[in-house]
Amino acid sequence: MTTPPPFPDSTPILPINGRNLAYAAHLLRAGGLVAFPTETVYGLGCDATNGAAVARLYAAKGRPHFNPLISHVPTVEAAFRIGKPTPLARLLAENFWPGPLTLVLERQPDCPVADLATAGLDSVAVRVPARDDARDFLAAIGRPVAAPSANASGQISPTDAEAVKASLDGRISLILDGGATAVGLESTILDARGETPVLLRPGGVSLEEIASVTGPITRPAKVDQQAPDAPGMLTSHYAPCKPVRLNATEVSEDEALLAFGKPLSGAAAVENLSRDGDLIEAAANLFRLLRLLDRTETARIAVMPIPDTGLGHAINDRLTRAAAPR
Ligand code: AMP
Ligand code: MG
Numbered sequence: 001m002t003t004p005p006p007f008p009d010s011t012p013i014l015p016i017n018g019r020n021l022a023y024a025a026h027l028l029r030a031g032g033l034v035a036f037p038t039e040t041v042y043g044l045g046c047d048a049t050n051g052a053a054v055a056r057l058y059a060a061k062g063r064p065h066f067n068p069l070i071s072h073v074p075t076v077e078a079a080f081r082i083g084k085p086t087p088l089a090r091l092l093a094e095n096f097w098p099g100p101l102t103l104v105l106e107r108q109p110d111c112p113v114a115d116l117a118t119a120g121l122d123s124v125a126v127r128v129p130a131r132d133d134a135r136d137f138l139a140a141i142g143r144p145v146a147a148p149s150a151n152a153s154g155q156i157s158p159t160d161a162e163a164v165k166a167s168l169d170g171r172i173s174l175i176l177d178g179g180a181t182a183v184g185l186e187s188t189i190l191d192a193r194g195e196t197p198v199l200l201r202p203g204g205v206s207l208e209e210i211a212s213v214t215g216p217i218t219r220p221a222k223v224d225q226q227a228p229d230a231p232g233m234l235t236s237h238y239a240p241c242k243p244v245r246l247n248a249t250e251v252s253e254d255e256a257l258l259a260f261g262k263p264l265s266g267a268a269a270v271e272n273l274s275r276d277g278d279l280i281e282a283a284a285n286l287f288r289l290l291r292l293l294d295r296t297e298t299a300r301i302a303v304m305p306i307p308d309t310g311l312g313h314a315i316n317d318r319l320t321r322a323a324a325p326r
Contacts, residue, residue, distance in 0.1 A: 004031030011169050013161050016133045016176040025140035027173045033060055035150040035164045036137055037178035038129040040100045040187050040204050041157040042164050043147030044172060051114035051284030054146055058314055060171040063153045065317040068119040070102050071126050071144035074135040079126040082111045082144055089192040095213045097128040098135065100187040100204025117146045120238030120287030127187055133178055159184045238287060240294040240301060244323040248302035256293040258303040269296040279311040286315060
């Protein structure tokens with residue numbers, strides 16, 4: 001892993017202008033975390049193609065679980081380079097992009113977005129934000145930018161630079177200040193993989209506006225759209241097909257081992273989340289290695305204990321779900 005720029009003790013706030021955009025883009029490409037305004041709320045951006053940067057973003061927010069993040073891009077063309085366009089997606093893009101609408105699409109085969117940014121799913125969520133300065137920033141970066149709201153987990157989404165600083169000071173590289181955001185609501189999220197749009201989260205573009213273009217919208221029946229925890233719950237999370245056994249302190253020869261630190265010996269196959277016991281590296285590797293082990297000819301996946309501190313909470317949350325009987 002390359003060394004990312006260190007986080008300053010006091011995170012600077014710089015006005016969002018041409019020169020500062022170039023500097024911010026450089027920080028972000030080097031693996032840093034940069035908060036920037038979009039028309040909805042301030043996003044905390046990182047290079048979506050860099051798994052370790054995504055892991056640091058989760059650590060900075062203190063999120064107790066991994067949920068898929070939205071990849072932000074400057075143009076419709078860039079969006080469809082990472083997600084496969086359907087006729088519905090093209091129609092929605094024509095009418096609502098740039099704007100506060102996120103589309104969930106199938107990943108393109110060569111989609112560079114890191115597994116951790118999509119929480120291991122085969123789909124990818126993409127958005128082209130409306131603000132010109134936000135799109136200039138994304139264009140300067142030249143890679144998809146994962147950007148959940150720029151606040152610590154459990155706090156409300158920030159609509160100005162001072163609110164970002166109050167929530168994440170010292171935990172991120174830089175805050176680009178573009179004044180108060182216009183919409184103040186998060187983006188509407190639609191699954192656009194089929195023929196009719198499926199509502200995953202209401203937001204900045206109203207359902208009436210969407211329906212006037214696409215016809216009826218499907219709403220998944222059993223989700224409570226108002227529950228604070230709902231966004232993460234709306235997706236069927238990636239889980240391996242094989243049974244998963246946690247906190248393994250020994251391993252048998254019909255098992256595939258997901259190691260952390262010094263690996264146990266005796267397994268049929270071994271992948272190591274992090275030899276050095278680094279939780280950032282482990283988070284960045286989690287979904288890819290689970291998939292690899294899931295494809296081995298073994299009875300189950302045994303997972304070595306992972307400390308329940310920092311990012312370890314989110315890693316253990318995901319592994320515990322993977323181990324739950326289905
Ligand atoms: P936000 O908190 O605004 O960054 O939005 C993240 C939310 O987008 C997630 O919690 C999901 O509800 C949704 N999302 C992102 N990626 C996907 C995906 N691949 N499939 C379904 N929903 C997604
Ligand atoms: Mg949020």
